[in-house]
Amino acid sequence: MELVSNVQLAARVIQHLIAGGVREFCLCAGARNSPFVHLFEKNPHLKVYHFFEERSAAFFALGRIASSRHPVAVITTSGTAAAELLPAAVEGTYSSLPLIMVTADRPKKYRWTGAPQSIEQVGLFSYYIEVSFDLDEQNSHVSLNGLSWKKPIHINVCFKEPLLDEEPFLISPPKQELRNRFPESFPLNMAEEIENFVNRHRPVVILSTIPEKSKSAVVEFLKNLKIPIYAEGISGLRGHPDLLSTTIFSGEKMLAKLIDEGHCNAIIRIGGVPTVRFWRDLEDKRENLPVLSLGYNHFTGLSRSVLHFSELDDLPRLDVQKHDDIPQNIYKFDRDRRLGCEEILKRFPRSEPGLIYSLSKKLKDQSVYLGNSLPIREWDLAADFDFFPNRVVGNRGANGIDGQVSTFMGWSKPHVENWCLIGDLTALYDLSGLWVASQLLQRAFRVVVINNGGGMIFHKMFGKEIFLNRHNVDFKNWAGLWKWEYQKWLDVPETSDLAQLQIIELVPDPAQTTAFWKAWDQLWQT
Numbered sequence: 001m002e003l004v005s006n007v008q009l010a011a012r013v014i015q016h017l018i019a020g021g022v023r024e025f026c027l028c029a030g031a032r033n034s035p036f037v038h039l040f041e042k043n044p045h046l047k048v049y050h051f052f053e054e055r056s057a058a059f060f061a062l063g064r065i066a067s068s069r070h071p072v073a074v075i076t077t078s079g080t081a082a083a084e085l086l087p088a089a090v091e092g093t094y095s096s097l098p099l100i101m102v103t104a105d106r107p108k109k110y111r112w113t114g115a116p117q118s119i120e121q122v123g124l125f126s127y128y129i130e131v132s133f134d135l136d137e138q139n140s141h142v143s144l145n146g147l148s149w150k151k152p153i154h155i156n157v158c159f160k161e162p163l164l165d166e167e168p169f170l171i172s173p174p175k176q177e178l179r180n181r182f183p184e185s186f187p188l189n190m191a192e193e194i195e196n197f198v199n200r201h202r203p204v205v206i207l208s209t210i211p212e213k214s215k216s217a218v219v220e221f222l223k224n225l226k227i228p229i230y231a232e233g234i235s236g237l238r239g240h241p242d243l244l245s246t247t248i249f250s251g252e253k254m255l256a257k258l259i260d261e262g263h264c265n266a267i268i269r270i271g272g273v274p275t276v277r278f279w280r281d282l283e284d285k286r287e288n289l290p291v292l293s294l295g296y297n298h299f300t301g302l303s304r305s306v307l308h309f310s311e312l313d314d315l316p317r318l319d320v321q322k323h324d325d326i327p328q329n330i331y332k333f334d335r336d337r338r339l340g341c342e343e344i345l346k347r348f349p350r351s352e353p354g355l356i357y358s359l360s361k362k363l364k365d366q367s368v369y370l371g372n373s374l375p376i377r378e379w380d381l382a383a384d385f386d387f388f389p390n391r392v393v394g395n396r397g398a399n400g401i402d403g404q405v406s407t408f409m410g411w412s413k414p415h416v417e418n419w420c421l422i423g424d425l426t427a428l429y430d431l432s433g434l435w436v437a438s439q440l441l442q443r444a445f446r447v448v449v450i451n452n453g454g455g456m457i458f459h460k461m462f463g464k465e466i467f468l469n470r471h472n473v474d475f476k477n478w479a480g481l482w483k484w485e486y487q488k489w490l491d492v493p494e495t496s497d498l499a500q501l502q503i504i505e506l507v508p509d510p511a512q513t514t515a516f517w518k519a520w521d522q523l524w525q526t
Helices: 006-019 034-042 054-068 086-095 191-200 212-225 241-246 253-260 277-281 328-347 352-360 373-382 404-411 424-429 431-439 457-462 476-481 510-523
Strands: 024-028 047-051 072-076 099-105 131-135 153-158 203-207 229-231 266-270 291-294 307-309 367-370 391-393 417-423 444-450 485-489 501-506
Touching (some): 006 034, 006 099, 006 153, 024 034, 024 054, 047 054, 047 431, 054 072, 054 086, 054 099, 054 431, 086 099, 191 291, 191 307, 212 241, 212 266, 253 328, 328 352, 328 510, 352 444, 367 373, 373 417, 404 417, 404 431, 404 444, 417 424, 476 501
Parallel strands (some): 024 047, 024 072, 072 099, 099 153, 203 266, 266 291, 367 391, 367 417, 417 444, 444 501, 485 501
16 A cells, blocks of 8 residues: 655645636645645645635635636644635535635544544534545545536645655646546436426516626527516626616616516526525415526425426527516506606715615626625615626625625626725624735725614614624724725715725714615505
């Protein structure tokens, strides 16, 4: 039996990852993973981001995967450092992002002993991985063949003492890459079922998260379909010029009107699981409403059985020519309500939706990251349709507020303004997320923190103070900690000078926010 050194074992893991398509590594350096650390130092041609905190590193990696369409590996030391990856593994599973988690470990004989920095790392990620490898000096085999690349992967590497048992050496690139990018397309094996569903019903479409590579296919499909479309902001297609003729402009309430008045009698969901509240009604009070689910993984987003297809790129091949059965007066009603909404937004410019409306006018052709429930829902309602961002995304597979700043940093791109809209508690939850900014060259960041003094989304849901986590924190010192510029906005200025690295604290007026929602509800009662 061939025994390999720690350094050889670490090098083999790196070579397997490169052969599998990994181009970037997030390294959380420590003693136990020092064979990896020394190899990266010896091989500066490998792209490495350095982190002191594992949870942030893993969420940053999710952002890089979503942006680059390549898997990214996070390398940690042992013990609870490995456990810090679990939240990102959960999100990676439900967002179909192949996060590769490489956890250093002590030798296997230490398991179940309580020895320092020894926990049971194998099995730690339970359901939230596609495959697990448990490596040591006797077993260095890793095979990434045949994977779906739609779930995280765990590689646990046991290192014996002494940790650095030989000098690090140059790592040669593999002769043949096993996998270049995510799978692009699969055979369309449910065409007849999809076509029959569309032709038998009068559906309305709900668009949620759509992978960048699939957007053109979805647009072509919807142009042929010619039925009402509710596009969530994180679909990246809200306000798309080719879809405006059948777009719902007036918000989620219009979905209920279309169904309740019999204009539509079914739902087609395209993309990720929708964040809109209407989707949850399909579990109970609308449990008999037919649903066709078209996503990019096997998750339907519902506990009941529905027709589901998990590939989007072949949609234009479907024969689904539909005549627009929706009376024009319904579209007029929708647009009239949108005009009424804009009048209310202008009347209460310092309300939370009013601030989002004004801010959205600055973001035409830019990159926008929506970081938690309230910004997502307020963007969907209030953002101006005439100012279409170049990219819009959110990390919403299973996520609420965890790791949002870190994911935004990973998702960012150079040569464009990258805007992140998050709530105050979400920012507090990921204060270390800005750490990596100095390693991301030629990027402009604008982190907008909507500071309403607590978790105000729960105020509308429950109306009880105990849910809100009230605070008096501001974010000036957060900006100062990372040497970012800071501005506090009570309203959105028409012009403003913004630095490359900027934190903007957006402070809504509670009275105007309350007045806005009251006027909005009254608009729909007329």
